[in-house]
Amino acid sequence: MKLLDNPLFHGVSPEELDEMTHCFEMEERTFREKEEIPIHKNVGILLEGSVSINRLNADGSLDMLEYMSNGGIFGSFFSLFEEMGDLIVVCEKNCTVVFIDTCHITKRCSRACHHHSLVVENLLNLMTEKVHQLSEKVEILSHRSIRGKLLCYFQFQQNKTGTADFSLPFSFSALANYLCVDRSAMSRELKKMKNEGIIQMQGRKITLFS
Structure with missing residues (x-):
């Protein structure tokens, strides 16, 4: 630039x-x-x-x-x-x-x-x-649960792109740090959200279903 x-x-x-x-x-x-x-x-x-x-x-x-x-x-x-x-x-x-x-x-x-x-x-x-x-x-960070923090963050990213799909600007380890949560616990929660059909993940690309 x-x-x-x-x-x-x-x-x-x-x-x-x-x-x-x-x-x-x-x-x-x-x-x-x-x-x-x-x-x-x-x-x-x-x-x-x-x-x-x-x-x-x-x-x-x-x-x-x-x-x-x-x-x-x-x-x-x-x-x-x-x-x-x-x-x-x-x-x-x-x-x-x-x-x-x-x-x-x-x-x-x-x-x-x-x-x-x-x-x-x-x-x-x-x-x-x-x-x-x-x-x-x-x-x-006002959300107590890991899922609440993830959903809030994903919704902000979704609003910025204007589509259901967006890519994380950093690694999942960095995301855990940004959300102030344990990396392993966050990974488990992401897996649950994927199994429940709330999100779809392919690498850093996330699709949030409303």
């Missing part, structure tokens, strides 16, 4: 982006699978590959908050935690990330550039989308 295609730069021309690349001191880095990606006070723009955003628990375990692929944006702007150390970003598939220090976005531009204002506006819209995604996660 090209940087200009990222929603953060919607409405920005190639010439303006080239100027901002230098003004914002953008840094492009690559990461390998399972490598931790530092975020600090940066905004990370995922050009290719995939990453998971995880919460670090007191016992050292990780709970997946979000999984994103090409075009995803993560970083301090999108954290709901007071301490950034509570978040761990992990490279799930070899990825390329462009970093921007948040101060370059939030500080007032001396020339009051129109494209700078556009980026700030786009960032606010993206933050709104993140809040919506978080509300989905809260609704999913």
